[in-house]
Amino acid sequence: MTPQEICQRLTDAGLQVTFQETPPEPCLEITSESLQEAAQLLKSNADLAFDSLLCLSALERPEFLETVYHLFSFKHRHHITLKVRCPKDDAVIPTVSEIWPTANWHEREAYDLIGIRYDGHPDLRRILLSEDWEGHPLRKDYQPPAFYHGIPLTTQLLTPGDEGN
């Protein structure tokens, strides 16, 4: 199925989905309220049958936070990309870890590094950083702490020259 047809299926089911023609691949933008229902439909519908969540990535855009879901169906061999936005001051998106268990650790990672809280996640703890770490390092305004348990940390990240190649 093409992304347009998948988008049509979701809008027919009464979900708030918009089709975005973003190069190089199109994607579907979904509101966080209809995410879980859409995920359930995408997985259980026999024509869609998205049984695999390939990747869950979170990122910070200038005005909002975003989670990107890359889905794949082993049965029909088709792909779709979903994007869900949430505001920076209320960074909550419903979890899909019940639907695709891959999301369990990926949502923990997104919470750890970006700071999006996934509502309904069974075990939302930090995963890559230690539990008492402060802040979410992949936020653009993140300032690394000067000390961690008395260990001095370099505050300067790598700043290479301007030339490419």
Place this chain on the structure above:
Amino acid sequence: MKETKELNIPLGPDPEKLLKLDLSHNPFGERMTLQMGPQHPATHGVLRLELQTDGEIVTQITPYIGYLHRCFEKIAESVSYPQVIPYVDRMDYLSSMNMSLGYALNVEKLMGIQVNERIQTIRVLVCEMNRIASHCVAIATYGLDIGAWTPLLFLFQEREHILDLFEELCGGRLLFNYIRIGGLSHDIPPGWTDKVLQFCDYMIPKIPELNELLSFNKIFIERTANVGVMSSKLAIAYGITGPNLRATGVDYDMRRDEPYSGYQNYQFKPAIGRGEQGQPGDCWDRYIVRVREIEESLKIMKQAIARLPEGDVKEQMPKNFNKMPIGDSFVRTEAPRGELGIYLVSDGTKKPYRVKARSGAYCSISALPAFATGCLIADLVAIVASIDIVLGEVDR
């Protein structure tokens, strides 16, 4: 391949008996919490597993990762597009070529570069060589974890030949920085392909030797067959890919089903686990899939050298990254430890806006509590080694 039919009997613990165990009234011994790692030789790096045990039975597994976190995604946001390649190499340091290929293909997709046939063919050749080197380590350390010392020496010797060839190609033995965006750092040296062909002819008879030494060894089969059985449904649900997925019987290989870098031009057959010594998806299947993938990789290498076209490996390399197209792309490639998916977001500047790497080993280790709970402590060593994790790729 030499097959040993008379050993095809069910061995190892009976999974039905394990399911029937009543763990509530403590029939086997005392309950305790056991820390496996982070400095445990069988965890292949710095992985910590917190085990709840009941006698010899593991009743709960909680993995803790992050000991090797090197902030790859944060660093990638602060360097320019070509400068990310050395960092990508260090993710899965046993298969650096496959890592840099995934990243290079992604940036090329974003920029709309279609590299020429010579670059594609050399990339396939070096990636398959690195896959063999990586599987050699996986198989060798698997034997070591089970208690067999000789396969380690045997396979590290073969891997050494590949590393020598890589050293002649690009100067590096472990981390190469060879595959660049839109090309390669330099062309192959004269006479190098003959040496690679010599290596192929040398390596092909080594596989039956390995099968005699380890694959069909009765002790090895008893330790691995019917142990850590992963169903294909569980593997797909947890996003497990690559050899671990194929060992469960799912016939899916990115190189054949969604070819990239010209893989559609090669004849090969992905190895599938069929439960020859036990059930599909057990540790022995995961092991034998890797052995058979070495054979397939050797076939691909020979075909790549036979069809190596002429061309310039540097002419398509972009000189300027100041005008990157705005957008995001997700590219998957078949790395030795499962699919490497890289999600790249560009905001038009010369530095990536966001790089997210989805590694095969990360998903494999996340599924460990789901399919290994209820095994014996000694079997857990066999299971952790059989899913072939590299913590550099898990923690990034």
